[in-house]
Amino acid sequence: MEMTKAAERKSSWALLVKLARPYRGMAVAALVLLLCDICGMLFIPTELSALMNAAIEGAGTPELIHHGTAMLLASVIGSGGCVASYWIASRFAANVGRDLRVAVYKKSLDLSGTEFAQIGTGSMITRTLSDANVVQQTLLMSFVMLAPFPVTCVVAIVLAYSTDAVMGQLLLLVTAVILAISALAIKKSAPIFLRLQGFIDRMNARLREAITGTRVIRAFGKEEHAKKRLDETFEDYARNAIRVNFIFAITDATCFCFMNFVEFAIFWLGADRVGAHAMQIGSISALVQYAILILWFSMMAQFALLQMPRAMACMARAQEVLTAVPAIQDPVTPEELDGTDVQDVASFDHASFRFADASEDTLKDMDFTIPRGAVTAIIGNTGSGKSTIAKLLLRFHDVTEGKAEFLGHDIRNIRQKDLRSRIAYVPQTAWLFSGTIAENLRDGALEATLDELWHALDIAQASFVRELPEGLAAPVAQGGKNFSGGQRQRLAIARALTRKADLYIFDDSFSALDYKTDAALRHALSHELSDAAVLIIAQRVSTIRDAAKIVVLKDGEISGIGTHDELMESCQDYRDIVESQERGGGADAAR
Template sequence: MGSDLSPLIRRNRVMKIILQYIRPYKWLCFFTLLVMVLDVAGGLLIPTITADMINIGVGGGNMRNLIRSGLIMLVVTILASSGALLGSYLSSRLSSKIGRDMRNALYDKSLTFSAYDFERFGTGSMITRTMNDVNVVQQGIVWFIQMVLPVPVVCILGIIMAFSIDVQMGFLLIGATVFVILLAVLVTRKASVIFDKLQKFLDRMNEVLRENATGVRVIRAFNKEKYEEKRMRKSFEDYAESAIKANRLFAGLESVALLTINLCIVAILWLGGNRIGAGYMEIGDITALTQYAVLILFYIVMAQMVLILVPRAMICIRRISDVINHTPEIEDAAAWAGEEKEQEEAVIRFQQVSFRFADAGENTLGDLDFSCKRGQTTAIVGSTGSGKSTIAKLILRFHDVTSGAVLLNGKDIRKMTQKELRTHISYVPQKAWLFSGTIADNLRHGNETATEQQMNHALAVAQSEFVLDLPERLNSQVSQGGTNFSGGQKQRLSIARALTKKADLYIFDDSFSALDFKTDAALRKALADEVKGAAVLIIAQRISTIMNAEQIIVLEEGRIVGMGNHDTLMKTCSVYQDIAKSQMKGAVNHE
């Protein structure tokens, strides 16, 4: 039963999303439709006036009537042309506003997504939905208003006028119109399935292109150009094959529709000649009927051309609605209404915390119980995959705990807004990332109101004196991702950005790995004085980086297997001893 209702549910969801974005511009939409209807009505009046002029003929006192009819035709033509121009402008304006709102909604929604939510949709697909899908919807709106919505008006008015001339001619136009419309509906239904695949192939093309662009050095290093070329060609061929199928459908539809128009005109001339001979019609009526038929079927053919895009636009709207209606893994809480306790000794406390990824079969972290105290440095060390960086993500609430609780200044972080939570935390990610702009712009990500003196101080603590050697110093340009700086420079700038912000907790997620030992030691010494009023959490691979930490937590397979300072762990924790031995090559004397 659920599978039978699912297409209906999807259609209702698509209609809701369309109405959601049209509703703010309902008056603009109404005025646009009114202009388009008046334009069509004016276009249908011209054949009627032409028929009257032919029937009046020339001679006697008929010249005055002909001139009057000609002037009326001129006025109607000018008004219809102006209406068409105004309708095009209004429909374009409407589509641009709706497109802007959709892109803003997609972007705002993406800001609420966790890493798992992004993985569910895929980065390539999110880019396609924001750029290509919205663009298709915008084109669909313009074409639909200009070429599809006038069709019912043209058909109804045209057939009524045909019936006013002759009943047989009216039924002839009804038959031709119904035939072409039914054919168009049949083709559109088949095309919808193809366009659904087409957008997925477009997602795949974006993903492969993105991988090839970002991983070009690895591809060249391993001589995989031919392999990647085959993979790229396969995605292009899949897309092209589906596009060709859709084009064949609509090419056949257009051919049949044009054939129907010609056959209809032939039928009007043949039957009309007989009706004129029988005295039921006049010669000018043939001209009017022919033009009614051409207008009706022309608009239907134009609508068919638009219907190439409409199924695709509907698929795109559904894909957009999938993102906008998605419930994020992390849902924001209401603002904290309790009493603030800014100066609690334990800034962060893990209480019997376990965590499991949504698509995992077992816990990544289990039974974590520790605190990061103000004025102390807590270090986390462990083998690759032991869950060190996941702890930082739980503190920042990039993921929610499966059981237990994480407390910030005595408050469960799930009962705080994410914005409030992150105002207390300054974070240096495992992979240093800089944004395009200037060095000052990047540092002010930590503190929007930071002065030049504050930024220079943060750079000095982070051992980033190289900035002073740059011609423009803080105003030096940064490429996207910081590609114009070395790995160590990016790490130091990321640390300086974190230090520009005054926080209760500073998290350094393996943020010293690209630094040489001399710079690492100097940075840690300067850092100790800079953040002594806050709690510091260092996630590291190198023992030398964390030897002086007041508390070292040793992780293995997501569980704490040791806790204490360096000297204590060297005596009591075999896992820590093994890590130390592998790095210090047995130089450390332990019992």
């Protein structure tokens, strides 16, 4: 376990160094300017003590002006260095945080559905946003809180020794005690900080679940149950956060109390040293300032150090995503897609598929073709594997036996980008993105003209868009929630039709449409897509009745292939589906 943790820390540091390397110039500049800030800040009490000593000794005005001017110059240099170093450090941390977010997001796009599900949507959001923010904030604190501490301690102790060896020893003892207190606080609170990030995962997951499922919660009267679950999650986080804050409160109070004793010791011991003519009285003020600065930066460094384990845990979580090996990868030597004249656009050659954690095949011995210029349909009971066939064609999964082909090539030998650029897909759940209708339609083809967008909408029977005051510029809420289910489906179909593809897949995309709209849409599609292959996955027999080829699935196996009339003669499973829909009042479905 220790070796695993050590390897994890090493991997996290390597990732952080990799992200920071492009901005190393900014890091160096921030440290140099920070050094100017610290030197200027420590030079002021030194010159102040010299000014006081000179005044007590009756020095002339020129010497007093000299010390005052030196203090002013140190203040300008220190303040300028502080502002500039903070600004550059902020830019540095923000750039690293941005690159980490982008890297995690890009990697998430490469993961298969199974790998993404293992991580979880809530956890992926946390890793992309909250974890990256923790890393960014820790980097900034390392510059403005942690880095000044060792420099301040060394310079302050050296200056104290130059004033008086006994007072230098006192400040050295003060620094050692403060370091011991900080180390104890870090040891107690670091594990709690690590747990807090896991609690954030849980809060994100449960809050997202409660918000997206609010209608179901209200429909079943489970408001109290949902509230109780959220309260438990929030209380777990609150309890641990309170423990950390309690440790901080005790540590701060201890340090401040100790510092009061230190100030008393400096005045008492300083008076004795002045009486012994070992140092001058004005030096006492400088020593007090040195001690206060050591205390201040030790507390800041303590907070930054507490964030370090949490930041490393966040880096490890990001690294877990970045080092994940996608199950679906492009081939080393991909085959180029040409074959626009290939008759069978897609085909399955005795293909089977099994999920990684399943004990049996989801699809078994799929063997059929999807020809150009015709409609191929798939029908079957819920859970028979219909949508999985679409995912295999899009290569969201790979077949475990046999092969799936597209334009005469094994799908595994084609770049995913090339494959999907030749397929237009309408998912089972019509999802629209926030923006405008035009922006959503152009997800299918960025270069599509307004005329092409209107044409796609007309084919998809989405005439309601013409009635909207803004037309194509009409706003779309996240997920398309400001449209009805049927409107969302028609917009999703129009988005697919905007793309010129060799294969159009409609995955149960007509379920929210009434029979009249369904029939009108299929009639329009038969003319519009006459040069492409069309695969329709459906529950209603009426939707696929006129298909040139119907594939009937039952428990992941092909039960029959043929036209509607042929299957009514030869396939009992198909007849059962038709009869069940007729008995359910959907006689029109079979006519």
